[in-house]
Amino acid sequence: MGGMRVAVADVGTNSCHLLIAESRGSGYRILDALKERTRLGEYLSQGRVTEQGYVRLEEALRRFKQLAQSAGCADLRVYATSAMREALNGGEIAERLRTSTGVYPQIISGEREGALTYLGAAHSVEFSGDNLLLDLGGGSLEIARGDEREAHTVVSLPLGSVRMRLAHLQADPPGARAIRELDATVRGALLPHLKTFALREDTRVIGSSGTFEAVAGMLSARAGHGAGALGGPVNGYSFRLEELGALLDDLRKLSSAKRAKFPGLDKTRTDIIVAGLVVLHATLSALGASRVTVSEGALREGMLVEYLAQEAEWEAGLSARQRSVLEVAERFRIDLAHDRQVMTLARDLFSRLEGAGEAFPAEARSLLTAGALLHEIGLIVAQSSHHKHGHYLTRFAGLRGYEPWQVDVVALLVRYHRKSPPKSSHLEFTAISPEHQRLVVRLAAILRVADGLDRSHTQGAGITALGKHGKNWTLQVTNATELDLHGAREKRDMWESAFGPLHIEG
Incomplete structure (x- = not known):
């Protein structure tokens, strides 16, 4: 799935x-x-x-x-x-x-761009305890330093390949003097930052951008490897500063028309490649880097990693039991985005109930989270009665980190996220203790309203306030569709039994 x-x-x-x-x-x-x-x-x-x-x-x-x-x-x-x-x-x-x-x-900002690019590269190539990332774009050069996971220092400099070509290398092919002037410009811009980015013996230098990939493609083609010439993957390709220098010497003498025929070079980069190579060579030389490894992971990949982490708040700092829930969820998942939204809404409602004075046992939040993430796994069997199928699947899915009674509670939350509330004729409900029965009713009441608030499966609704006046509750939501509001109102029956009358305002 x-x-x-x-x-x-x-x-x-x-x-x-x-x-x-x-x-x-x-x-x-x-x-x-x-x-x-x-x-x-x-x-x-x-x-x-x-x-x-x-x-x-x-x-x-x-x-x-x-x-x-x-x-x-x-x-x-x-x-x-x-x-x-x-x-x-x-x-x-x-x-x-x-x-x-x-x-x-x-x-x-350039600093945020560099940090995200570092994140993307860290998920694409092997990082060490100390890494220096160079990301050359059309307008700027970002330099970032960090550990295996994230950047700690980022500098953004206006040394992009398009900008530098327009400023220094208008002639075709560019003259030797113009090349020297651009080299000096880059080194001058780097001068205040050389101490910050001084290489250690164990520092790994990573290059990320279309220019770095172009270098890898051309060197690969020159070495007789088909990947570069065919535009194949170059992630993890490593090259020495001397190889880059030799490539620059060859390309700077060619006109744009001749560069377009250069083996391994994407024709769309022929006009900016020389400027890009000068910037890279000057930067690597100034930093004292002798070898660089190419990462195809860059800003977009960093955006993906960040986006997924933000959308799935459960991904960070999970306990062993929650990781177990996610493994089960992925095994049976039909609509993971909907389940995460329901989980987020349910946890929000839970926190607001606690803030209003409702008391729950210490493990209640964790059990509600698990029930919310797993509430639709029964759909893998059938749409009809999927809450009943989900109850069975949850009980026997092999959840780790839970006591047997806790697995029963999670399974019953899946069972009662829709359709009828618990009844005395439901043997799986009456088999648990009265204390746990009350917990199931209260948590299922929260889950049903949360599920209703994403009835449209658009993940748009958010909670702005939950207040209590006497015995009556008022829930204020934002960005909910009419379908979401109708879904929540339709599923507030258990809430009203467990907590009192509920008015929902959109």
Whole structure:
């Protein structure tokens, strides 16, 4: 069974990229990707994005949204980097795009871009205890240092390949003096940061960007490996500074037309590749790096990792028992995004009830979380009576970390998330202690309302307030569809038995 599907995209200086992925345990699987060569850096006039640049972005985002929706993604998260960040009308363009396409390209800082890129690279190649990541885009160069998991120091410098070509290498082919001037510009920009990024003996240097991938492709093709020439994967490819220098010497002497025929080079990069190579060579030289490893994981992959972690709050800091629940959930999952939303709403309701003075045993929150994540596993058997099928599957699924009575409670939460409340004729309910029966009733009451609030399966509803006046409760929700409101009102029967009358306001 597949997990939640998410779509992320970035709006760069040179191109826009879309990734669609599906969660897989603690990672993800790429389902689709699309690249649009928007060349935004060339559609700037007096520091502003031109109307033609806006139209190109609009067309790209419309295509991205259409592909994301057809893949079953409820949302598309888009981040914009250097070109939009520095454009005087970047914010205005972003708002126009939100209005015209329904997609909002959020402009992020260079430091945040570097941190996310580091996160993406860390999930793509093997990181050590100390790593230095270089990410060269069209507008900026990010340098990040960190450990196996995240960056601790990030610097963003205006040394992108498109920017540097326009500023220094307009001639075709560029002259030796222009190359030296660009090299000096890069080294000068790096000078204040050399101490921060000084390499240790065990520091691993990682390169992430289209330029690094292009270098790997060309060197691979030069070495007689087909992957580079055919545009195959280069993740984990390692090369020495001397090899980069030799490649730069060869390419800088060629005209753009001749570079287009260079083995292993993507023809769309022929105009910016020399500038990119000069920036990389000067940077690696200044830092004293002799070898670099290429990561295909970059900003978009970092966005995916962050997105999945945010959407699935259970993913971080899970106990052994909750990891066991997730394993079972993935084994039987029909709609993991819906189950996570129900879990989030149920936990929110639980916290607000406690805040209003309702007392629960210490393990109640954990049991509610498990019941919410597993409440629909019976759908793998049949839609009809899936709550009953789910009860059986939960009891015998092999949940770890739970006492037998706790497994019974979780299974009964699955049993009573829909249809009739517990009855004296339900042997599985009457078999547990009166204390545990009361716990099941109170937790199932919460679960039913939470499930109703995502009746549309759009994961939009949120809770803004839960208040009690006498015996009456008022629940205020936001972004709920009419179907969600109807679902919650229809399923408040057990709540009213357990806690008192419930009024739901949308």
